[in-house]
Amino acid sequence: MSESALPNDQGLRPYYRRDQRDGVSPPDLSKACTYAEHIVHARGKRTQFTSVSLDLMKIRDFGDTDYRLKREETERDGHKLVEHEALLGELQRVARDEQRAERQRAIQALRYAMRRLEGLVRWNFDTSAVVRKDLIPWARDKVRAYFTRV
Amino acid sequence: MDELFSCRNCIHNCSQSLHIGQGIGFCLKHDSVIREPSQTTCKYLHRKDLPQFVVDEGVREHAGEFAFFPGLVSLTMKQPIERVRYSERFVWEHGSYDPLVNAIAQYYKTNPHWAFIQGFTGGTDGRRSLTYSAFVRRYMDTCETWRSSYRLVLALVDEIDEDPRFDTRSIVVRNGDDPDVVMQEALWDVVFTRISGLQEYGYHAGLENVMWATDSLNGSLSELNWPTLRVELSKMRLLWTKQIAAHAQEHGVFFPKPEDEYVSNTDE
Numbered sequence: 207m208s209e210s211a212l213p214n215d216q217g218l219r220p221y222y223r224r225d226q227r228d229g230v231s232p233p234d235l236s237k238a239c240t241y242a243e244h245i246v247h248a249r250g251k252r253t254q255f256t257s258v259s260l261d262l263m264k265i266r267d268f269g270d271t272d273y274r275l276k277r278e279e280t281e282r283d284g285h286k287l288v289e290h291e292a293l294l295g296e297l298q299r300v301a302r303d304e305q306r307a308e309r310q311r312a313i314q315a316l317r318y319a320m321r322r323l324e325g326l327v328r329w330n331f332d333t334s335a336v337v338r339k340d341l342i343p344w345a346r347d348k349v350r351a352y353f354t355r356v
Numbered sequence: 357m358d359e360l361f362s363c364r365n366c367i368h369n370c371s372q373s374l375h376i377g378q379g380i381g382f383c384l385k386h387d388s389v390i391r392e393p394s395q396t397t398c399k400y401l402h403r404k405d406l407p408q409f410v411v412d413e414g415v416r417e418h419a420g421e422f423a424f425f426p427g428l429v430s431l432t433m434k435q436p437i438e439r440v441r442y443s444e445r446f447v448w449e450h451g452s453y454d455p456l457v458n459a460i461a462q463y464y465k466t467n468p469h470w471a472f473i474q475g476f477t478g479g480t481d482g483r484r485s486l487t488y489s490a491f492v493r494r495y496m497d498t499c500e501t502w503r504s505s506y507r508l509v510l511a512l513v514d515e516i517d518e519d520p521r522f523d524t525r526s527i528v529v530r531n532g533d534d535p536d537v538v539m540q541e542a543l544w545d546v547v548f549t550r551i552s553g554l555q556e557y558g559y560h561a562g563l564e565n566v567m568w569a570t571d572s573l574n575g576s577l578s579e580l581n582w583p584t585l586r587v588e589l590s591k592m593r594l595l596w597t598k599q600i601a602a603h604a605q606e607h608g609v610f611f612p613k614p615e616d617e618y619v620s621n622t623d624e
Binding site for chain 2: 246247248249250251263266267298301302305306307309310311312313314316317321
């Protein structure tokens with residue numbers, strides 16, 4: 207495990223993201239999908255989730271700027287951080303118990319998630335007053351508040 | 357992970373994958389050299405890592421995103437990339453010769469194309485095996501039928517349990533990567549490209565259990581355990597071979613002429 211994956215003072219391991227210089231890419235909160243669909247991009251590049259990693263070195267192809275997830279604030283505000291091990295556990299379950307496309311996507315997702323030491327953030331914003339077509343730009347500022355540049 | 361949408365993960369750039377093939381690539385769709393395969397894409401992307409029919413929504417969305425570009429495009433900057441014709445002289449003069457890219461670039465000079473593709477079968481070279489699997493998949497995709505592909509797919513199935521080998525010149529080891537880990541990932545790039553090819557054949561031929569071949573591979577695939585998966589693939593190879601041959605016989609397309617010299621009008 208690299209130094210960047212060591213826990214902080216609260217015993218919480220930091221999660222990172224590499225993304226574009228002007229900030230973290232917004233999720234598409236209207237696109238509900240499974241963990242596996244998100245990881246293999248089966249339903250497109252943006253979904254309701256944001257991928258993060260325990261090790262910046264493992265996610266170099268995501269962009270050129272490094273960010274750290276403010277995980278205490280994220281969880282305090284009701285968003286869900288799916289930890290790396292929990293993510294692998296769920297993908298393993300789907301790969302074992304499901305069939306056809308779901309199973310297949312889970313197998314490949316397992317491989318990618320292991321390699322990238324990946325975790326996921328599932329955002330729980332109240333979007334009831336947001337028009338669907340505005341969801342992505344709306345989410346941009348909301349999500350960026352939970353990341354800090356490193 | 358945008359690299360999944362790059363030319364590295366596209367069947368039209370046969371000899372490269374996320375972890376295989378250093379240097380330039382070659383796109384058969386655009387008949388062009390790809391200078392930066394990890395940073396290049398286009399609207400015709402057909403992923404190597406999974407069968408098209410399990411990622412079709414994402415691929416359609418990607419095609420829409422790049423719809424207004426006629427050719428190759430920079431993946432991150434979204435700027436058009438000029439087509440570069442392959443020149444054997446140029447690659448020798450600039451120290452970028454690659455034997456597989458050199459061979460693939462001759463594709464449109466040969467006829468029939470399926471005979472050229474057959475030349476990539478066999479052997480244990482992982483990169484060559486990747487190339488063959490990608491070639492078969494794009495041939496099927498271009499023809500949009502199984503009828504002209506069954507013979508190529510039989511050969512693909514025949515090597516489906518072969519242990520792909522790599523030397524350090526074949527794999528892409530980036531700064532900080534462990535070469536042994538990359539070697540292992542390269543192996544999975546080949547294995548998934550092969551299996552996805554078989555599944556796409558199942559889709560075209562309407563063979564349900566071939567289309568979902570991964571469901572026949574018990575725990576070893578989901579555990580990403582190559583030695584045990586290899587044993588399972590060896591067993592399934594015989595069954596898939598029989599089934600594909602029998603299906604082609606049923607439909608009267610299994611080597612209908614004894615000398616097998618005809619070229620069907622559905623060939624590329």
